[in-house]
Amino acid sequence: MKYLTLAALAAALTSAPAIASPALAICHGEYALCASSATVPLPGKTITVGGRVFALGVSVCPVISGAAIADVNLTGSCTPPGPGRVWSLFGTPATYPQPPDWVPAAPVDRAFVTTSKPGGGMSNMWSFPCVKRARTVNGVQLADCYGPLNESPWTGQAVPPGSTVGTAAPAGAPNPVGGNFP
Numbered sequence: 001m002k003y004l005t006l007a008a009l010a011a012a013l014t015s016a017p018a019i020a021s022p023a024l025a026i027c028h029g030e031y032a033l034c035a036s037s038a039t040v041p042l043p044g045k046t047i048t049v050g051g052r053v054f055a056l057g058v059s060v061c062p063v064i065s066g067a068a069i070a071d072v073n074l075t076g077s078c079t080p081p082g083p084g085r086v087w088s089l090f091g092t093p094a095t096y097p098q099p100p101d102w103v104p105a106a107p108v109d110r111a112f113v114t115t116s117k118p119g120g121g122m123s124n125m126w127s128f129p130c131v132k133r134a135r136t137v138n139g140v141q142l143a144d145c146y147g148p149l150n151e152s153p154w155t156g157q158a159v160p161p162g163s164t165v166g167t168a169a170p171a172g173a174p175n176p177v178g179g180n181f182p
Contacts, residue, residue, distance in 0.1 A: 030086050032063050032064075035169075036169050037059040057175060058145065069091070087127060087128070088147065111166050112165055153179045154182060
């Protein structure tokens, strides 16, 4: 998927029968790219997506600028969700700032199998709100992005332990941002 264009990805997502109707839009401007981020659960906090309740998590993600794909069923539009805020969207830059030092690097895609152990799940940060942090790290604007743990970005269903998930987060990152394979 490394060389897939945004238009080709949008076409693939909208034509695949296993995907439960995201309404896609190509947005231009600032967005948070969480593809290489881990997610920390917020104890006692939940988020409702499509009528289903999931545990809420937070990911620290770099804010970049360019073309990205949004699920406008969730965002409503490409317009940022307010002052000092951005959407967490999906883009395909060749390099982008990655944790822990936020130096730009090429993403390294991998697959893993979820578990029921703490940190062994996954998270979906696609098209969820983020709050920009006041300070940059190594010149990189970061944002705290809030989204569901163990929720499929494709179907809105729960992703159970034992599911195969794709991510660009490094091995060992707790609840990495990613998407399950249908």
